[in-house]
Amino acid sequence: MNKAKRLEILTRLRDDNPHPTTELNFNSPFELLIAVLLSAQATDVGVNKATGPLFAAANTPQAILDLGLDKLKDYIKTIGLFNTKAENTMKTCQMLVDLHGGEVPESREALEALPGVGRKTANVVLNTAFGWPTIAVDTHIDRVSNRTKFAMGKNVVEVEQKLLKVVPAEFKVDVHHWLILHGRYTCVARKPKCGACIIEDLCEFKDKTE
Numbered sequence: 001m002n003k004a005k006r007l008e009i010l011t012r013l014r015d016d017n018p019h020p021t022t023e024l025n026f027n028s029p030f031e032l033l034i035a036v037l038l039s040a041q042a043t044d045v046g047v048n049k050a051t052g053p054l055f056a057a058a059n060t061p062q063a064i065l066d067l068g069l070d071k072l073k074d075y076i077k078t079i080g081l082f083n084t085k086a087e088n089t090m091k092t093c094q095m096l097v098d099l100h101g102g103e104v105p106e107s108r109e110a111l112e113a114l115p116g117v118g119r120k121t122a123n124v125v126l127n128t129a130f131g132w133p134t135i136a137v138d139t140h141i142d143r144v145s146n147r148t149k150f151a152m153g154k155n156v157v158e159v160e161q162k163l164l165k166v167v168p169a170e171f172k173v174d175v176h177h178w179l180i181l182h183g184r185y186t187c188v189a190r191k192p193k194c195g196a197c198i199i200e201d202l203c204e205f206k207d208k209t210e
């Protein structure tokens with residue numbers, strides 16, 4: 001895909017949604033970190049249902065430590081893989097208290113050292129809580145980037161590197177939300193809604209639907 005098409009795609013996505021953000025509910029970097037940590041293989045709606053009551057009861061690392069593992073599990077038991085996620089959350093809270101004064105560190109290295117936090121989660125937190133121009137590539141972004149030929153890559157890391165290279169600076173902070181939302185609601189996995197897609201004329205996917 002050429003530069004002019006990419007620019008037009010980004011401009012249309014921005015015009016359609018000038019201030020995109022995550023669909024996870026959060027009011028602090030810590031709440032965002034925990035919500036993202038809980039969101040692996042779960043929907044944002046499902047995570048929000050659990051984190052609403054959880055954060056009302058405990059929304060700092062110390063408060064979650066005080067809650068204890070069993071009560072934490074009770075709050076998040078509707079989310080898939082909740083046992084492992086609860087254990088990782090407790091260990092992460094302990095590290096935040098011990099090493100970072102109870103705050104979420106604004107550092108990729110420090111974030112990725114937390115249990116249950118990988119590159120994608122670190123990218124989301126750095127981008128959405130701290131405004132870094134990082135691009136967290138998930139399954140939606142991977143699919144949209146490859147289908148449209150906007151930024152092709154064999155895996156999420158390759159797509160991330162390609163996006164970082166081809167997306168102009170002014171779009172970098174928001175591009176991951178635009179692509180996720182586009183993949184979640186329009187360029188869906190099984191049967192993309194090409195007839196209702198605002199970038200259909202620019203997209204280079206060969207098997208567009210009506």
Ligand code: SF4
Binds near residue numbers: 194
């Ligand atoms: S035209 Fe179809 S394949 Fe291309 S981005 Fe839109 S929904 Fe996806």
